[in-house]
Amino acid sequence: MQTPTKARSSRLMATPIKGDLFSPKAVAQMGLNSPIKLISGSTPNSKDAGALGKDKVIVCVKARPVSSPECLEAYELDPEFPTLSLSDTHSRVMKRGRKSGRAGEYSYSFDALHLPPAQTTSLYEQNIAPLVMKCMGGFNSTIFAYGQTGSGKTHTMSGTREDIGVIPLAISSVFQAIEENSERHYLLRVSYLEIYNESIRDLLVSPKKVVPENERPNIHVEKGLVQVRPLVEEIVKSPEEILELLQRGTSNRKTGATDWNFSSSRSHCVFTLTVESREGTDVRRSKLTLIDLAGSEKAVSDMERLAEGKYINRSLLALGTVIEALSDATRKPGGHIPYRNSKLTHLLEQALGGNSNIAVICTLSLEERHQAETLETLKFASRCAQVQTKAVQGIVVASSEKAMLLAKEEEIAALRSQLDEMARQRPPSISDSDGLDARAELTLELQELAARRNRAITQLAQLNGQILSGRSNGSGNNIAHRMRRRVSDHIGTSSPSRFTTFVTPQRNSRRAVSGSMAMLLEDVGDADESAPSFTAEDIAHVARYHRRNHSNQVSDLAADLSVADLSRTGMQLEIDQLVHDKTEVERKYERERLARMELEEELEAERRAGAQKDQAMRAMTEEIAKLKQQVSLARTETARANDRVSRLNEMGLPRPPAEPEGDQSPTAGKQQVLRHAGSLKEPRLASMVQPAKSREAEEVDRLNKVIEGLKTVQDELLAKVEDWRQRVLDQNQKIQALTVGMMGDEATSPTPTPTAVTPAHRVLTPSRSIRSNLDQQLPTTPTPKEKTGTSKSMLKSPGSPGFWHYNHGQTGSPRPIPMHEGMKSNASARKGRRLTVENDLERLRDSSRVDEARHLFTREAR
Numbered sequence: 011m012q013t014p015t016k017a018r019s020s021r022l023m024a025t026p027i028k029g030d031l032f033s034p035k036a037v038a039q040m041g042l043n044s045p046i047k048l049i050s051g052s053t054p055n056s057k058d059a060g061a062l063g064k065d066k067v068i069v070c071v072k073a074r075p076v077s078s079p080e081c082l083e084a085y086e087l088d089p090e091f092p093t094l095s096l097s098d099t100h101s102r103v104m105k106r107g108r109k110s111g112r113a114g115e116y117s118y119s120f121d122a123l124h125l126p127p128a129q130t131t132s133l134y135e136q137n138i139a140p141l142v143m144k145c146m147g148g149f150n151s152t153i154f155a156y157g158q159t160g161s162g163k164t165h166t167m168s169g170t171r172e173d174i175g176v177i178p179l180a181i182s183s184v185f186q187a188i189e190e191n192s193e194r195h196y197l198l199r200v201s202y203l204e205i206y207n208e209s210i211r212d213l214l215v216s217p218k219k220v221v222p223e224n225e226r227p228n229i230h231v232e233k234g235l236v237q238v239r240p241l242v243e244e245i246v247k248s249p250e251e252i253l254e255l256l257q258r259g260t261s262n263r264k265t266g267a268t269d270w271n272f273s274s275s276r277s278h279c280v281f282t283l284t285v286e287s288r289e290g291t292d293v294r295r296s297k298l299t300l301i302d303l304a305g306s307e308k309a310v311s312d313m314e315r316l317a318e319g320k321y322i323n324r325s326l327l328a329l330g331t332v333i334e335a336l337s338d339a340t341r342k343p344g345g346h347i348p349y350r351n352s353k354l355t356h357l358l359e360q361a362l363g364g365n366s367n368i369a370v371i372c373t374l375s376l377e378e379r380h381q382a383e384t385l386e387t388l389k390f391a392s393r394c395a396q397v398q399t400k401a402v403q404g405i406v407v408a409s410s411e412k413a414m415l416l417a418k419e420e421e422i423a424a425l426r427s428q429l430d431e432m433a434r435q436r437p438p439s440i441s442d443s444d445g446l447d448a449r450a451e452l453t454l455e456l457q458e459l460a461a462r463r464n465r466a467i468t469q470l471a472q473l474n475g476q477i478l479s480g481r482s483n484g485s486g487n488n489i490a491h492r493m494r495r496r497v498s499d500h501i502g503t504s505s506p507s508r509f510t511t512f513v514t515p516q517r518n519s520r521r522a523v524s525g526s527m528a529m530l531l532e533d534v535g536d537a538d539e540s541a542p543s544f545t546a547e548d549i550a551h552v553a554r555y556h557r558r559n560h561s562n563q564v565s566d567l568a569a570d571l572s573v574a575d576l577s578r579t580g581m582q583l584e585i586d587q588l589v590h591d592k593t594e595v596e597r598k599y600e601r602e603r604l605a606r607m608e609l610e611e612e613l614e615a616e617r618r619a620g621a622q623k624d625q626a627m628r629a630m631t632e633e634i635a636k637l638k639q640q641v642s643l644a645r646t647e648t649a650r651a652n653d654r655v656s657r658l659n660e661m662g663l664p665r666p667p668a669e670p671e672g673d674q675s676p677t678a679g680k681q682q683v684l685r686h687a688g689s690l691k692e693p694r695l696a697s698m699v700q701p702a703k704s705r706e707a708e709e710v711d712r713l714n715k716v717i718e719g720l721k722t723v724q725d726e727l728l729a730k731v732e733d734w735r736q737r738v739l740d741q742n743q744k745i746q747a748l749t750v751g752m753m754g755d756e757a758t759s760p761t762p763t764p765t766a767v768t769p770a771h772r773v774l775t776p777s778r779s780i781r782s783n784l785d786q787q788l789p790t791t792p793t794p795k796e797k798t799g800t801s802k803s804m805l806k807s808p809g810s811p812g813f814w815h816y817n818h819g820q821t822g823s824p825r826p827i828p829m830h831e832g833m834k835s836n837a838s839a840r841k842g843r844r845l846t847v848e849n850d851l852e853r854l855r856d857s858s859r860v861d862e863a864r865h866l867f868t869r870e871a872r
């Protein structure tokens with residue numbers, strides 16, 4: 011571990027100078043007039059200026075000076091390796107029970123570790139200059155400083171007089187590279203913006219200028235290209251101009267005093283240098299983006315700072331999330347990256363998305379009170395180190411335009427050589443003797459030159475037409491158009507520069523060229539009209555004038571060709587963007603197709619699962635229906651059984667379904683019957699259906715036996731009835747005999763003869779006696795027939811003695827039947843008597859049957 015000494019620390023704690031950083035004096039002091047040495051082998055033209063294949067994000071860590079060396083005890087710093095590890099005295103390590111067994115968890119490696127008193131220059135030369143050179147070679151390069159507030163981001167990016175920052179060093183490198191590549195033509199443009207509280211501000215526009223809401227700069231994505239519009243892009247020709255713009259922008263930047271930093275940047279600041287260059291047919295365009303991020307911070311006491319801090323932390327969190335997603339090795343290619351969660355990440359979408367070489371400068375405050383934030387910065391740095399990029403060189407090649415350009419260049423070269431030739435052939439002075447001939451010759455030459463000029467003007471117009479027709483597609487965002495306007499606007503007022511080779515002092519803008527042509531034509535016209543009065547000197551003067559002007563035209567044509575090149579660059583970029591868009595769209599379609607397939611598979615699986623569920627539901631429904639049927643059958647059976655049991659109970663014949671052995675008491679039997687009936691109502695009736703059926707069969711057998719018994723009883727009763735009838739007949743005969751005897755005693759009386767007594771009358775007497783006997787035997791409860799009213803009851807009408815009435819049930823009026831009508835036989839009376847007898851017999855049978863059944867069951871029960 012290398013511990014910086016006290017002397018080192020104290021040297022780095024020199025008060026930086028801000029504010030007058032970009033004053034001409036400061037610029038001179040910063041040594042920009044004597045640019046720093048380029049890193050060997052990193053020339054803008056070298057073919058490997060942008061590494062082919064994948065590039066890693068360069069991560070350098072820079073620690074600012076500390077107040078006391080004790081602060082450094084919490085860290086083990088090794089700039090050679092380069093690594094930074096937390097020591098056992100670091101609060102986080104102590105909290106987690108020291109490092110033993112998991113030292114690797116607290117160790118972080120980077121591309122460079124810069125410790126005090128190392129200056130920014132060494133960091134720049136080692137890690138940043140190669141990226142600036144790549145930018146000069148046509149590759150996009152992005153460099154940003156990340157770290158907690160007060161850790162030295164602005165100090166590193168902008169620098170001080172004593173410690174020059176990354177931005178001035180990069181500008182110096184750019185101009186040095188331009189100087190060293192005299193063959194290439196360059197066009198440089200500068201823009202400078204800040205993202206403050208999630209809104210973009212153009213730092214090159216005065217903050218005093220009131221800009222309506224809809225005209226404020228915002229991010230637009232056009233053909234997949236992220237752009238900020240409207241945004242001032244100043245064409246620059248010298249480092250001084252850039253530094254002047256930087257100073258202007260920095261003074262417009264939002265800063266404020268926080269608890270941690272007296273002059274804290276409250277916004278993310280993005281400085282962009284667009285480099286367009288051409289050498290022959292090789293046209294390149296790239297961007298160098300230098301970003302000074304606002305510092306992540308803890309809660310601060312000031313309310314305004316607190317609100318700003320929220321935006322700052324949110325956007326830094328978004329940046330962290332994007333970096334984390336990009337560094338995720340398991341991420342699918344083309345997977346979603348949440349660039350649009352903040353303006354910062356949206357703006358950096360293309361740079362972070364791979365089309366740029368990236369360097370991250372993580373600044374640290376190793377003070378004890380900043381340990382937590384330092385740890386967060388270290389984690390961010392190590393995540394960045396895992397991100398890979400793949401910058402593409404912004405080379406523009408358009409075959410047809412290239413051919414046209416070459417033809418024009420050849421023509422210009424031919425014209426130039428013609429002029430040179432003419433200059434060589436011209437005599438150094440014209441003598442008076444040759445005056446007339448020379449004048450005539452010069453006049454001819456003049457005319458020829460005028461014709462040539464006209465041709466050149468026409469060519470220029472054609473060229474302009476081609477440029478315009480090729481680019482003016484109605485889009486207000488046309489780079490070439492914008493650029494051309496800017497070039498011409500700028501040239502009128504620009505000062506000479508040795509760097510911008512195609513914008514040289516002796517060249518004029520196209521507008522200026524046209525003006526000079528008009529002037530020249532006027533001159534020529536005048537010359538033609540006054541040709542005879544021309545002196546040799548005049549003609550020589552005019553010739554010199556025209557030669558000079560012709561040379562200017564050639565230069566102007568060259569300038570316009572450069573503009574045309576740049577227009578083509580724009581077109582090529584558009585084409586590249588279209589190709590990129592197409593690939594993106596194809597990728598998107600492919601992703602959508604895969605997603606759709608997945609969805610379809612899911613739907614199919616769901617459909618299958620649904621069908622299975624339906625089937626299972628149907629099976630269950632069927633089973634439930636079957637069970638319901640079984641239950642209803644069981645209920646019916648139970649009801650029947652209960653009914654039968656209750657009937658048996660009513661008959662006083664308890665019939666337990668299964669008598670337990672050892673308990674033969676009648677009450678036990680009855681209880682069992684009740685238990686049986688109750689149990690049948692239970693839910694598990696189905697299981698009892700079978701036993702109930704067998705019991706029912708037994709009961710049916712028993713009832714059949716009872717019926718058999720009843721039949722026997724019936725036969726016996728019929729025999730008895732027959733016997734009774736016989737006895738009645740005997741009685742009747744006896745009565746008749748007695749009557750005959752009595753008749754013999756009373757032969758003269760007018761009483762009816764015994765033969766007049768109807769059989770019905772005779773039968774009725776014993777019937778009455780039988781009935782009275784039976785009434786004593788019959789149960790008191792009415793028979794079912796009596797209940798329904800269909801049985802016949804025989805009543806004697808109290809109001810009509812001598813008449814017996816058959817009362818048919820409860821309805822119908824009594825029908826009188828004559829018993830004696832002069833002792834003569836009557837068919838209906840006989841029928842009535844027979845019915846009476848049959849009725850009596852029926853009742854007798856019923857009662858006998860019941861008696862018999864009761865007897866039988868009682869016997870069985872016992």
Ligand SMILES: Nc1ncnc2c1ncn2[C@@H]1O[C@H](COP(=O)(O)OP(=O)(O)OP(=O)(O)O)[C@@H](O)[C@H]1O
Pocket residue numbers: 022023024025026073074075157158159160161162163164165166271273274275276303304305306373
């Ligand atoms: N390496 C260094 N040497 C000397 N002074 C430094 C160094 N780094 C930072 N400082 C000083 O620390 C103070 C804070 O630095 P600076 O403004 O660069 O921090 P910052 O990270 O940009 O903070 P913020 O995010 O709040 O803008 C300044 O006064 C600066 O000069």
